[in-house]
Amino acid sequence: MFILTDLLVLGCINGIMVVGLNLQYGYSGLLNFAFYTYVAVGAYISGVLTLGPSTTPGVTYILGAHLPWPVALLLGGVAAAILGAVIFSFTVRRLRSDYLAIVTVAAAFIFWNIINSDVNLFNGANGIFNVPYITGNADLSTEQYSLIILALAAVVLAACVWLSRRIFRSPFGRLLRAIREDEDVAAAFGRTIWQSQLWMYIVGCFMAGLAGGIFVFYITAWSPSAFLPLESFFLLAALIIGGSGNYWGAMLGAFIVIEGLNELSRYTPTFGRPELAGAFRALVIGVVLILVLRFRPEGIFPERWLDWYGRKTRAAAAARWHPANWTLHREEPSKVGKP
Amino acid sequence: MSEIVDIREVSFAYGGALAVDKCSFTIESGKVTGLIGPNGAGKSTLIEILAGRLKPRSGTVIFDGTDVTSYGPAKCARVGIVRTFQNARVFARLPVIENVMIAARPQSGEHALEAMFAQRKWKGQEATLRKEATELLEWLGLENHTHQRAGTLSGGQRRLMEMARALMAHPKLLLLDEPTAGVFPETSRLIATRVKEIAEQGVTILLIAHNMGFLSSVADDVVVMAEGKVLVRGPLETVRAHDEVITAYLGATVTQSGEGAGNARA
Numbered sequence: 348m349f350i351l352t353d354l355l356v357l358g359c360i361n362g363i364m365v366v367g368l369n370l371q372y373g374y375s376g377l378l379n380f381a382f383y384t385y386v387a388v389g390a391y392i393s394g395v396l397t398l399g400p401s402t403t404p405g406v407t408y409i410l411g412a413h414l415p416w417p418v419a420l421l422l423g424g425v426a427a428a429i430l431g432a433v434i435f436s437f438t439v440r441r442l443r444s445d446y447l448a449i450v451t452v453a454a455a456f457i458f459w460n461i462i463n464s465d466v467n468l469f470n471g472a473n474g475i476f477n478v479p480y481i482t483g484n485a486d487l488s489t490e491q492y493s494l495i496i497l498a499l500a501a502v503v504l505a506a507c508v509w510l511s512r513r514i515f516r517s518p519f520g521r522l523l524r525a526i527r528e529d530e531d532v533a534a535a536f537g538r539t540i541w542q543s544q545l546w547m548y549i550v551g552c553f554m555a556g557l558a559g560g561i562f563v564f565y566i567t568a569w570s571p572s573a574f575l576p577l578e579s580f581f582l583l584a585a586l587i588i589g590g591s592g593n594y595w596g597a598m599l600g601a602f603i604v605i606e607g608l609n610e611l612s613r614y615t616p617t618f619g620r621p622e623l624a625g626a627f628r629a630l631v632i633g634v635v636l637i638l639v640l641r642f643r644p645e646g647i648f649p650e651r652w653l654d655w656y657g658r659k660t661r662a663a664a665a666a667r668w669h670p671a672n673w674t675l676h677r678e679e680p681s682k683v684g685k686p
Numbered sequence: 687m688s689e690i691v692d693i694r695e696v697s698f699a700y701g702g703a704l705a706v707d708k709c710s711f712t713i714e715s716g717k718v719t720g721l722i723g724p725n726g727a728g729k730s731t732l733i734e735i736l737a738g739r740l741k742p743r744s745g746t747v748i749f750d751g752t753d754v755t756s757y758g759p760a761k762c763a764r765v766g767i768v769r770t771f772q773n774a775r776v777f778a779r780l781p782v783i784e785n786v787m788i789a790a791r792p793q794s795g796e797h798a799l800e801a802m803f804a805q806r807k808w809k810g811q812e813a814t815l816r817k818e819a820t821e822l823l824e825w826l827g828l829e830n831h832t833h834q835r836a837g838t839l840s841g842g843q844r845r846l847m848e849m850a851r852a853l854m855a856h857p858k859l860l861l862l863d864e865p866t867a868g869v870f871p872e873t874s875r876l877i878a879t880r881v882k883e884i885a886e887q888g889v890t891i892l893l894i895a896h897n898m899g900f901l902s903s904v905a906d907d908v909v910v911m912a913e914g915k916v917l918v919r920g921p922l923e924t925v926r927a928h929d930e931v932i933t934a935y936l937g938a939t940v941t942q943s944g945e946g947a948g949n950a951r952a
Contacts, residue, residue, distance in 0.1 A: 510802060518793045518808060519801030521780070525788045528777035535737060536789045536855055537763030538796075546798035650779065651835065 367554030389556025427556025474570025590646025
């Protein structure tokens, strides 16, 4: 039973992350390999804000403020968003997508190393621990607590999906998609590209921060080794497998890839040499990614399924698959030149 | 008739190669001006300069009384210069109708916060835009493709869609870069009709074309460019008879007997 709730909690938390990443990569085409850095920042800030000032000798961190958890959670999100905005204005504004990818990888590793070695700010590699339960009393069993966190994570995930849906259906979402397809043309129609992208970067990073906050409330500890920069690649793999650009796909990807392939294997019996389990998980995810890209390049839930003027498209799709239309080459009669 | 565009001594070079060389001419408001010339004459470069994608090395571009020389593409679009591309460029994974709707400006729902939290503000505008885009697509003969992804359109259909998209932006100056290149003759006749109708609404049009038949049916005035300079300008018939034009198109010493065509520009 605990296995199930544990997986669901982690699924929801990762769902929030992938939905946030989808806003950046799926909607706006911003390839962000530093995404997990924002998760880590959100987690750290939420954690230290709920903790009181450090009492244990040798443990140092900033901002021990004893804040109520909802405030701390929101501020964690805000901190991640601010960091995102700063990094964006230094890098993304000046770089096109392929270079951006390289810079974000570099940024992720730089941040991780700073966090891992700066004892004053982040307590170095030891991280923080004993983050209080959000319910206040510590006499809950782990199972009961995980159920409470599950409710919180599910609500936040639902809110994030709702927000994604709003954006997708709005003129703003359309503009983002246009920018993703062809920046030059969007500019030729009077759009300032970086403004829209900055907004999406901020909202995506905010979601990352929220996910991090919930995560730290759940495991009640935070350390750099739990937030390796490589996790960003798993999130991206989840998004691509699930269907980049489609928020349902993002959620599905989080549950299939991160849960089904990554976390679940902690509960399955090990075989072979146990120290290779991590490598084996990465291998499986890689293979699945390749298979999806080969046979379903738009992901399991392609973006076009969200087409909200959908009905005609869906009717056309149905007609295409109708047996009467099973021919190899179908020529569409030209509709142009009608009087 | 007043002049809406004034190009003064504009030069542009790609690296060392001079593409536009102190080129000056004006475009009259409300007219269709054709821009012709052999490959490498600098026509497309000039369009790119007008649209703000390239900055001229020297010279100025005056549009509607303001100096737009230093404007970037977005700013140019905001003052009313809208263009199509030499190789029709579409937002491939967006439905045709979204491709067209995107061009309208300003759209209040394009701000992130309003998009998320103030749907009521832009729902009405969205419906108006959808209606207008549908009508435009119908007018250009694309009514059966509105919900198809733009990437699945054929070459000619893409050109029509680009025109619809450009019109959606309500341009003052419309730059059409080879609107009929690689287009089926029937479609190119439709484009000619539509171009004339657009001009009748008061939109100034500058278009690059190689097809003389198309040009003669749409252009009021033709500017001939060669090697980055304006060779001649005037109505198509006069221009066609001009010796220098024939030289630029066909080579230096074409005579009636066809003699010397082989060693042109010796």
